[in-house]
Amino acid sequence: MKNSIIIIFLLSIFFIQAQNDQKIAFGPYIQQMSTKDATLCWSTIEGESTITFPKGKTDTIRSYKQHKIHLANLKPNTKYAYDVLNDGSDEGKGILTTFPDKSIPFNFVAIGDSRSRHDVHAKIVKKIQEKNPRFVINSGDLVGNGLSIKDWEAFFKVNKEFMKNTPYYPVLGNHEKDSPYYYDFFDLPNNERYYYFTVGDALFIVLDSEGLRTTVPAYVKGDKQDQFWYDSGIEYLKTQKIWLENVLNLNKDAGFIFVFQHLPLYSVKKSRVEESKMARKFWGDIFFRHGVQVFLNGHDHHYHHAIDNGVHFITAAGAGAPLYKVDAPQPETVNYKEIEHFINVEVNKDTAVLHVIDIDGNEFDTIEIKRRNTK
Numbered sequence: 370m371k372n373s374i375i376i377i378f379l380l381s382i383f384f385i386q387a388q389n390d391q392k393i394a395f396g397p398y399i400q401q402m403s404t405k406d407a408t409l410c411w412s413t414i415e416g417e418s419t420i421t422f423p424k425g426k427t428d429t430i431r432s433y434k435q436h437k438i439h440l441a442n443l444k445p446n447t448k449y450a451y452d453v454l455n456d457g458s459d460e461g462k463g464i465l466t467t468f469p470d471k472s473i474p475f476n477f478v479a480i481g482d483s484r485s486r487h488d489v490h491a492k493i494v495k496k497i498q499e500k501n502p503r504f505v506i507n508s509g510d511l512v513g514n515g516l517s518i519k520d521w522e523a524f525f526k527v528n529k530e531f532m533k534n535t536p537y538y539p540v541l542g543n544h545e546k547d548s549p550y551y552y553d554f555f556d557l558p559n560n561e562r563y564y565y566f567t568v569g570d571a572l573f574i575v576l577d578s579e580g581l582r583t584t585v586p587a588y589v590k591g592d593k594q595d596q597f598w599y600d601s602g603i604e605y606l607k608t609q610k611i612w613l614e615n616v617l618n619l620n621k622d623a624g625f626i627f628v629f630q631h632l633p634l635y636s637v638k639k640s641r642v643e644e645s646k647m648a649r650k651f652w653g654d655i656f657f658r659h660g661v662q663v664f665l666n667g668h669d670h671h672y673h674h675a676i677d678n679g680v681h682f683i684t685a686a687g688a689g690a691p692l693y694k695v696d697a698p699q700p701e702t703v704n705y706k707e708i709e710h711f712i713n714v715e716v717n718k719d720t721a722v723l724h725v726i727d728i729d730g731n732e733f734d735t736i737e738i739k740r741r742n743t744k
């Protein structure tokens with residue numbers, strides 16, 4: 370009798386453990402939001418592997434299984450409660466709000482380089498939650514190393530509550546390393562590398578400044594390495610430029626156009642000024658010609674605002690990576706600050722206002738842009 374009680378007890382532990390393995394590890398979170406559709410994503414733990422280092426130290430690394438549900442035939446500008454677990458707990462519950470099909474006021478948040486200081490990232494996310502944005506867009510370097518699952522574990526832990534209710538749009542940064550994890554975890558329009566979406570009559574375009582992951586062979590030495598990088602990436606960028614031109618032509622009636630990529634076009638970090646000038650040369654007058662109002666990027670870990678030909682070029686990369694000093698302000702520079710921050714953008718009928726807010730919630734810069742003249 371005593372033995373059978375012990376067996377039942379052990380079986381219950383096993384059963385509870387099996388249930389826990391089905392519990393959500395990452396998410397749930399919202400992708401591909403539109404006026405009628407949305408995708409719910411979450412991950413469960415699939416397995417664990419152990420790696421032993423040369424000196425005998427071991428580490429356990431988890432693998433995850435991705436789950437995805439596409440919701441269709443939703444109503445515009447409507448809140449839906451969802452539950453991807455249906456187990457009576459709050460674990461799988463969230464609220465999604467579809468995008469409006471009319472031009473009504475809304476706000477979104479832009480951040481960049483959340484990367485490695487998780488305490489800073491968590492504080493920024495908490496401040497963003499107070500603004501209740503329709504969505505957030507992260508201009509790249511979401512994690513320190515995109516190939517490390519432990520970095521993604523930290524990212525999803527910080528964003529767990531926030532991402533349940535707020536669609537998250539990522540941009541590829543150099544630290545993502547073109548990792549398969551990025552494409553597994555996010556469900557994005559187009560080819561997932563560069564894409565666009567709309568909210569009301571505002572257009573949001575995401576570019577990929579990083580290109581395909583290329584390894585320079587060991588036999589390419591010295592100065593030839595830069596040439597190798599250039600030659601391997603240029604065709605990819607040219608294809609993207611044709612795509613961008615098409616997207617801007619297709620959407621010439623948009624009231625507001627925001628473009629995002631990871632690398633700056635106006636760097637104020639001495640060691641990167643030349644590289645940003647090269648990038649400007651590549652894109653030419655495309656942003657001016659099409660009346661893009663705001664170009665937002667990451668990579669340089671500070672806040673910087675430049676204006677050129679009426680276009681606002683903004684670096685907003687203060688969501689967690691160590692801050693950089695501004696040591697080379699440019700003729701186009703209007704403002705800069707070495708501080709952790711995010712931008713809450715309020716899009717109204719005739720104007721959009723960019724509220725630049727520090728980690729303590731203080732607004733330290735405000736930029737107002739006017740609706741594009743589309744008549």
Ligand SMILES: [Fe+2]
Pocket residue numbers: 509510542543544631667668669
């Ligand atoms: Fe970067």
